[in-house]
Amino acid sequence: MPRTGSKSHGLLDQSLVFVTGKGGVGKSSVTAALGLLSSKAGKRTLICEVDAKGDVARLLDCEPSGFEPVQMRENLWRMAMNTEEALREYLRIYLRLPVVTKLGPLARTFDFVANAAPGVHEILVVGKLCYEVREAKWDLILVDATSTGHIVSQLASPKGISELVRLGMVKDQVAWMEDILYDEMQTSVIVVATPAESPINEALELAERIDVETSVHLGALVVNKVMPELFSRSEEEFFLAMQDPKSCKILEKVVSSDVGILMKGSNSALEMRRCAAPHVERLIASAGGTPIALLPLMFRVGSGMRLVRDLSEALSAEWDELL
Amino acid sequence: MTGLGELLEESKIIIVAGAGGVGKTTIAAALGLAAADLAGKKVLVITVDPARRLADALGLSGLSSKGSRVSPSDLEKAVGHKVEGGLYVAMLDAKSSWDELVNRHAPDVATRQKIFANPIYKNISSRFVQSHDYIAMETLYEIYRSNQYDLIVVDTPPSRHAIDFLDAPSKMADFFSSRLLKWLTIPARNRLLMGMFKPFYQVADKILGAQFLSDVAEFFLLFESMYAGFVERAKSVAGILGNAATSFVVVASPEPVPMTEAEYFASALETRHLHLGQMVINRALPQYFRDPAAILLANKIQDRYETLAKEFLQKGSSLAFVKGNKSSPARLEALAERVLLEVADSFLNFSGVAMEEGEEISKLPVDDELVTMVPHLNFDVSDLNSLGKVAGYIAWNGEAPTM
Numbered sequence: 001m002p003r004t005g006s007k008s009h010g011l012l013d014q015s016l017v018f019v020t021g022k023g024g025v026g027k028s029s030v031t032a033a034l035g036l037l038s039s040k041a042g043k044r045t046l047i048c049e050v051d052a053k054g055d056v057a058r059l060l061d062c063e064p065s066g067f068e069p070v071q072m073r074e075n076l077w078r079m080a081m082n083t084e085e086a087l088r089e090y091l092r093i094y095l096r097l098p099v100v101t102k103l104g105p106l107a108r109t110f111d112f113v114a115n116a117a118p119g120v121h122e123i124l125v126v127g128k129l130c131y132e133v134r135e136a137k138w139d140l141i142l143v144d145a146t147s148t149g150h151i152v153s154q155l156a157s158p159k160g161i162s163e164l165v166r167l168g169m170v171k172d173q174v175a176w177m178e179d180i181l182y183d184e185m186q187t188s189v190i191v192v193a194t195p196a197e198s199p200i201n202e203a204l205e206l207a208e209r210i211d212v213e214t215s216v217h218l219g220a221l222v223v224n225k226v227m228p229e230l231f232s233r234s235e236e237e238f239f240l241a242m243q244d245p246k247s248c249k250i251l252e253k254v255v256s257s258d259v260g261i262l263m264k265g266s267n268s269a270l271e272m273r274r275c276a277a278p279h280v281e282r283l284i285a286s287a288g289g290t291p292i293a294l295l296p297l298m299f300r301v302g303s304g305m306r307l308v309r310d311l312s313e314a315l316s317a318e319w320d321e322l323l
Numbered sequence: 324m325t326g327l328g329e330l331l332e333e334s335k336i337i338i339v340a341g342a343g344g345v346g347k348t349t350i351a352a353a354l355g356l357a358a359a360d361l362a363g364k365k366v367l368v369i370t371v372d373p374a375r376r377l378a379d380a381l382g383l384s385g386l387s388s389k390g391s392r393v394s395p396s397d398l399e400k401a402v403g404h405k406v407e408g409g410l411y412v413a414m415l416d417a418k419s420s421w422d423e424l425v426n427r428h429a430p431d432v433a434t435r436q437k438i439f440a441n442p443i444y445k446n447i448s449s450r451f452v453q454s455h456d457y458i459a460m461e462t463l464y465e466i467y468r469s470n471q472y473d474l475i476v477v478d479t480p481p482s483r484h485a486i487d488f489l490d491a492p493s494k495m496a497d498f499f500s501s502r503l504l505k506w507l508t509i510p511a512r513n514r515l516l517m518g519m520f521k522p523f524y525q526v527a528d529k530i531l532g533a534q535f536l537s538d539v540a541e542f543f544l545l546f547e548s549m550y551a552g553f554v555e556r557a558k559s560v561a562g563i564l565g566n567a568a569t570s571f572v573v574v575a576s577p578e579p580v581p582m583t584e585a586e587y588f589a590s591a592l593e594t595r596h597l598h599l600g601q602m603v604i605n606r607a608l609p610q611y612f613r614d615p616a617a618i619l620l621a622n623k624i625q626d627r628y629e630t631l632a633k634e635f636l637q638k639g640s641s642l643a644f645v646k647g648n649k650s651s652p653a654r655l656e657a658l659a660e661r662v663l664l665e666v667a668d669s670f671l672n673f674s675g676v677a678m679e680e681g682e683e684i685s686k687l688p689v690d691d692e693l694v695t696m697v698p699h700l701n702f703d704v705s706d707l708n709s710l711g712k713v714a715g716y717i718a719w720n721g722e723a724p725t726m
Contacts, residue, residue: 023343160446241643247639254631262670265612275702299672299676
C-alpha cells in the first residue's frame with residue numbers, strides 16, 4: 001500500500017488534513033497556503049476553521065463567513081465550524097425530524113451537556129468533518145484545527161465517546177468516523193511549529209500523543225518562520241573580519257556614513273539564526289520518518305494573499321515529492 | 324523604574340493574560356523574579372504549562388500544585404547578588420484542584436465518593452479545558468486567602484480568547500445554576516414531570532443512549548448538593564479580580580492578531596472596572612532597525628554594492644583578511660559584493676518588519692507609561708540567568724544597573 005508522502009499518494013491526495021500547532025506559529029497561513037496549492041491543482045478544496053476567528057478568510061482577502069461553505073476563489077471554499085449548527089444538521093439528517101426549529105431547547109440542553117462532557121462537543125466537530133468526507137462533496141478538506149492543547153481530544157473523541165456513551169445512535173456512528181479518521185490513505189495531521197523552544201517541544205509532544213492516544217496518521221511536520229541563512233561560510237568569515245575597527249573605518253570612508261547600526265543588524269540576524277538552528281535540528285533528529293518542511297520567515301508581509309502565495313510556493317518547493 | 328516596577332511593589336495579585344504563543348509564561352516568571360529581587364517580596368508564580376527547560380530551571384520538574392521554592396543560591400547566582408525576597412513556583416493541577424473542591428463542598432463521604440466515581444466528573448476534572456480557567460482562579464483564591472505570599476503572579480491558561488478567564492467564575496456559577504440543569508435531573512426527581520418532558524428524553528435517549536443521560540443526571544444531582552457553596556465560592560473567587568491590589572498585565576507580541584487580542588482584553592478590563600496594570604510588548608525587534616540614517620545607507624549599498632565593494636577592497640588592501648585571502652581578485656570582489664549586499668538586504672528586511680511592528684504599537688489605545696517593551700532576545704529563556712535578563716527589561720526597561 002502506498003504510504004502518504006510517496007509521489008503516488010501525496011498529502012493533497014487525502015480527503016481530510018488537520019493542521020495544528022502551538023498558538024502563534026502560523027497554522028492559519030499554512031492551512032491557507034495548502035488550500036491555495038490544492039485548489040490550483042484542480043481539487044475542490046474546503047477549508048474549515050475550527051476555532052474560527054476568520055483568520056483564513058482574512059489571509060485570502062475575503063470576508064469571514066459562517067457554517068455554510070462560501071466560495072473564496074476557483075475550487076476553494078471556506079466554512080467556520082459551529083457545533084450548534086452541526087448538531088442541528090445532525091438531527092435533521094439522522095432523526096429526520098421535520099420541525100427542527102422546535103428543538104431549540106433541546107439544542108441548548110445538548111450544548112449544555114456538551115460542555116459537561118467534552119467528548120460530545122468534539123465529536124460534533126469531528127463528526128461534521130467526517131460526514132463531509134463521506135458525502136464526497138470535496139476532494140480535500142483542510143482543517144485549520146485547534147491548537148496543540150485540544151487537538152488530541154478532538155482526534156480521540158470517537159474513542160472517548162464510545163467510553164462515555166455506551167448505547168445510542170452516536171455510539172453506532174463512531175465506527176464509520178473511525179474508519180475515515182484512522183485511515184492513513186484518507187486522513188492525516190500536519191503539526192506546525194516555529195524554531196523556538198516551546199513550539200518545537202509542543203510539536204514533538206503532540207506528535208507522540210497523536211501516535212499513542214489516537215490512531216490518526218501524522219502526515220508531516222512544518223517549521224514555519226525559519227530565518228534564512230545570511231551568509232555562506234566564506235562570506236561569514238569575511239563579514240566577521242570586516243567588523244575589525246580598522247576595517248570598519250575604511251568601510252565608513254567608502255560609504256561615507258556610520259556603519260555601526262548596519263553591522264549590529266547583521267550580527268543580530270546571525271544570532272537569531274544561531275539561536276533558532278538547534279531547535280530545528282532537534283525536531284529533525286526526533287522526527288523519525290515523518291516528512292518535514294522548513295518555510296522561510298517572510299519579511300514583508302503586506303497583504304495576506306501575498307503571504308499565502310509566498311508560503312505556498314515555499315511549500316511546493318520543499319515538498320515537491322510529497323504534495 | 325518602569326510602571327511595571329511600581330506595579331510589583333504595590334500589587335498583591337498580578338494576572339498575566341494574552342493570546343497563545345506570546346510568551347506569557349516567561350513574562351509571568353520574570354515578573355515573579357523581579358518582584359522577589361527588587362521589591363524583596365515573597366512571590367508565588369502559578370503557571371500552567373511551562374516549557375520543559377524553564378520548568379526544570381525553576382525546579383518544577385515534578386508536578387506540584389503547592390508552591391515550591393526556587394533555590395535561593397541558584398537565584399543569587401543567576402542575578403549576581405543576594406535576592407532579598409523569595410521566589411516560589413506552582414504548577415496548576417486541574418484534576419487535584421477539582422478533587423479538593425469536591426472534598427470541601429461535598430455534604431458527606433458517600434456523595435463525595437459517588438462524585439469521584441461518576442464518568443462525567445472524571446471527564447470534567449481532567450479534560451474539560453474550559454474548566455482550567457476556573458480552576459486557575461480557584462487555586463489563586465485559595466492561596467490568596469492563606470496569606471502566605473506578598474504577591475501571587477498567575478500565568479493564565481491558554482484559551483481561545485484571553486477574555487474567557489475573566490468570565491470563568493460567572494460561567495461556572497451559571498453552569499451549576501442553570502434551569503436546564505433542573506430539566507436533566509427531572510427523571511430522578513419527579514416521575515410526573517418526567518411525563519411532560521418525555522419527548523425531549525426520547526430524542527436525547529435515541530442520540531446518546533440512556534446510560535449517558537443518567538450519568539449526566541447523576542452528576543448534576545450530586546453537584547446540586549454542593550450547589551450553594553459552589554456558587555457562593557465562584558462569586559468570592561470573582562471578587563478578588565476587582566480587588567484594589569489586583570492588577571492585570573496583558574502580554575502581546577507586536578503582530579496584528581495578538582495585538583488585537585490584547586486591545587480587546589484591555590477594553591474588556593475597562594468595561595468591567597478592572598485594573599490594567601501594564602501592557603508588555605514582547606519580542607519586538609530593536610529600535611535601531613527603524614533608524615532613518617541606517618535605512619538610507621542600506622538602500623545606498625543595495626544600489627551601488629558593486630562599486631562600493633571594489634572601493635573597499637582597494638582602500639582596504641592592507642587589511643589582513645583582504646591581503647591574506649587566497650582567492651583570485653575577481654572572486655574576492657564577488658565575495659565582498661555578496662557580503663555588502665546581504666548586510667543591506669537583511670537590514671532592510673528587518674527594518675520592514677520593525678516598521679510594521681512600530682505601527683502596531685503606535686496604534687495601541689493605551690498611555691505610553693502603561694507599555695513596557697521586552698525586546699526580541701537572541702537566546703532562549705530557559706534558565707534563571709536568562710530569566711533574570713527578562714526581569715531586568717521588565718523592571719528597568721533593560722537599563723538595570725544590577726540585574
